[in-house]
Amino acid sequence: MKREEIDNVDEFLKIVNIDPLNTRIIKINDDHFQVLLASVNMNTQTHFHNKKRIDIVRGDFSPFLRRVTQNLQEALNYTANSYQEQMIKYYIEHFQSGDIEMHKNSQRSWIRDKGPIVETNIGFIESYLDPKQVRAEWEGFSAIVNKNESEKTHNFVKNAEKCLKMMPWPQEFEKDQFLKPDFTSLDVIQNGASMTFAGINIPNYDDIRQNEGFKNVYLKNCIHSRKKADQNFCLIDQEIMKTYGDQVVFHQVIYHELLGHGCGKLFYLKDEQTQSYNFDIENTVNPLNGQKITTFYKEQDTWMSVFQNLSNPYEECRADCVALYFSCFEESFSFLQPEFLSEWQNINKACFLDLISQGINGLQFYDVNEKKWGQAHINGRWVILQVLLEIGEDFLQIQKCLKEHDEEGIEIKLNKDLILTKGKEALSQFLLKMQVYKSTADYQSASKMFNKYSEVSEKFLQIRDIVIKNKKPRRVELQGHLSLDSNKKVVYTCFQESFEGIIESYMARYPYFDLEMYNLFMFYREYNRN
Structure with missing residues (x-):
């Protein structure tokens, strides 16, 4: 097509x-x-x-969704408050009719349900897999709130407005009012999607996020350990990365989700007939050129409809860049991890090294023939890496080296003494451009800049060969299983962390031959063939 x-x-x-x-x-x-x-x-x-x-x-997918609505109807018997009841009723309406407005209403109820013990969300949510990135995949999760960890995230939310004032763009480019979201740390029980993220910031509907609010969740028990040394690299301060690995991940995920995805304003023409805008079109100045704002979103536009296949990698890059930028401020650690305040500069360096190494390892997802990146987050980290390399060799050098037994490796030389000066300033300037282009719907300028940074030079194609040579098998995800016993009590079944355990988990989840689902599968297979 x-x-x-x-x-x-x-x-x-x-x-x-x-x-x-x-x-x-x-x-x-x-x-x-x-x-x-x-x-x-x-x-x-x-x-x-x-x-x-x-x-x-x-x-x-009518048979699937019919079963979903039947189970949601049962879930109405267990709601804790009116918001949860409204949410589920809107879910049912949405899945029956397919009307996205009903799903948006469910998300309005969801963001108003503050601090629930059990957290859940379901629907067609993320559009990463769609080439145009406007169509979403089906997903859903259920989780229990980790109260102790959530105290940290709640405290961070209280200080978030102080962080917003530290952003490198004028106040006019920030939301008119910061709508403090619910931010909880979760222990996920079940997650049905193509992958499990460490953090989530939803809903993705622009009008709700900008005018009504959103929720952030930190999925702590989904984060794999980073205690082992990365085999691709020669000595790159592996010890500092192992020592502060947990603190780096916590900082990255929390700042990425709350401030990264939660900051910035979209400039809209609200009503074409009355020529009314959600910003002062006469006095708002573009800080990149000193001129008035000339581009903006129209009434029916959304971030994804305007930026299309650029929207996800661009947004993930912006969120990661925000997290890295805030690692350069001592105050940011006092808000989130005060117990490590005396070590914040070590964590700051570990944050930079972690992003640089992830950017390099992400080369395995670069398609040399198509000259395309296969994953939004990885594309974004590569772009940030190019911004850092642009600072100069006195700041960052990446080159091939020899490891033990004369095996090729990759050496990273980062001047930690320049992180809080040159490094911080480069991120500040880049973030300013990203936000201005996003706020003003300037797809042309954004794509020109982003695509330039997304390129892979001959030097890094050679480094990519080293990454591919040392490529590890992709992580396989294993989840426990919930079921009801004869007394209608919930039973949680755990499985061995092995391939056999994964097979057993699927057998537990789908113990019987399902004729309806089989017929549906055969129908779609024949339908797609024709």
């Missing part, structure tokens, strides 16, 4: 006010396309747009 064909379908969806988030596009032939919309209810409507037939087919 060609990009222009997808754009034509999405243009039509915008006209008929259908959000693409929970849809798929099937190309029947050059003049006929089907939009499969996930819902329990099933019907088909035929339309024509730019001489192309477009069928809106409701009922994609």
